[in-house]
Structure formats: C-alpha cells, structure tokens
Amino acid sequence: AQSVTQLDSQVPVFEEAPVELRCNYSSSVSVYLFWYVQYPNQGLQLLLKYLSGSTLVKGINGFEAEFNKSQTSFHLRKPSVHISDTAEYFCAVTSAGGTSYGKLTFGQGTILTVHP
Amino acid sequence: NAGVTQTPKFQVLKTGQSMTLQCAQDMNHNSMYWYRQDPGMGLRLIYYSASEGTTDKGEVPNGYNVSRLNKREFSLRLESAAPSQTSVYFCASSGYRDSYGYTFGSGTRLTVV
Secondary structure, eight states, X not given: OOEEEESOSEEEEETTOOEEEOEEEEOSSOXXXXXXXXXXXXXXXXXXXXXSSOSEEEOGGGOEEEEETTTTEEEEEXXXXXXXXXXXXXXXXXXXXXXXXXXOEEOOOEEXXXXX | OOSEEEEOSEEEEOTTOOEEEEEEXXXXXXXXXXXXXXXXXXXXXXXXXXXXXXXXEOSOOTTEXXXXXXXXXXXXXXXXXXXXXXXXXXXXXXXXXXXXXXXXXXXXXXXXX
C-alpha cells in the first residue's frame, strides 16, 4: 500500500513570487507520481506526472516537479505565480505494478492562494 | 466534447433515500473510478473497475454499490443515504495509453439531510 502526505494545507503567496508545494510519499514498491489542480467548483486536471527517466518533470502552466527517490518526495514548484494559479493542488501516487496498479492514492490537498 | 460526464451535478437527499450517480466516458478507456472528496481529506477511492465486467472495492466502499454497465458507463448507487455520505463525488477514467493520467468528471455535490 502507498500513502501521500502534503505538508502544507494552505500556502499564501504574493503574485510573481516563487512557490513550492511539498509532497512526500510512502511505498514499498516503485511508484508513479502525479500533481493535479482543482479550480473552484471544477474537477481535477492533470498538471504533470513522473513515470520514469529524468527526475525533473515539466508540466502545464509553468509548473515543474522534482522526483527525489532518497527523500521520497515530489515537490511542485513555480518560479513566478499568477493570480490565476489560485486553486487546490493534489499530489497522487500509484504503484508501478502489483495489485495497486492504476489506482491513485491522493494527498489531502494544498490550497494555494495568490495575493495581488 | 470528449471526456467524462457525470449526472446529476447537484442532489439533496433525505436520510434513507436511495439514488444512483451516473458516469459515462467516451475515450474508450478501460478503467473507471469513483472517488469522494471531503475537506482536508483529499480524494478517497470508493470503487473502481479495471475493465468491463469487473469491479473492486476501494478505500471507503461501505454504503455504496457500483455497476459497470458497459465499457462507457460506471454508476454508483447509494441504497440508504446517510448524512456521512454528504460529499462531492468524482468519477474518473484512465487508459493504458494515458499512462495513468486520469480524466475526471466535473463532480456531483450530494447533500444528505
């Protein structure tokens, strides 16, 4: 079984500042990792994913994340945020095989609020 | 538009009533999922269907049943609604070619009074 912990429930930041949303995971097997974004009253949209290869993954809207296997982390970053980035962000994990294959386990979510 | 369609978008039930949440996808995906979202708890898997004809329990299946009617449709039924089932319900689908990038529906906001 796997689990995900998002270390911050809320992150306030000013427009054009950098931001990092932290995610740690726990799993006994190899994993695939994801970040999703949810805008108010909408479903979830995939931002980026790590399956294999380069540990630095680039996604949509200028976001990127770095997979760190030794620290079991997958932190999301953006160098300069916009008001439109205000949303809730979810980190998710699934095993790369076995019985949990394809089933995503989500973190509790981080609400990013960008202030003008 | 291609994607995952959920109905209804909003529903209010009285305790003990039953209802079915409908979900359909038109992307020829094999796998479909039902999650519930509660504040501060992220999304929790209720049931999933890895392929047509199969369903399995997720993390929080009690009080729910599902039917994979065909490859496109996956419904979630509440037989006797309870206030603890007040939540936002999301259906999602995925295919092997998507490399597990789920496509989500827009959600059903259910209130049980």
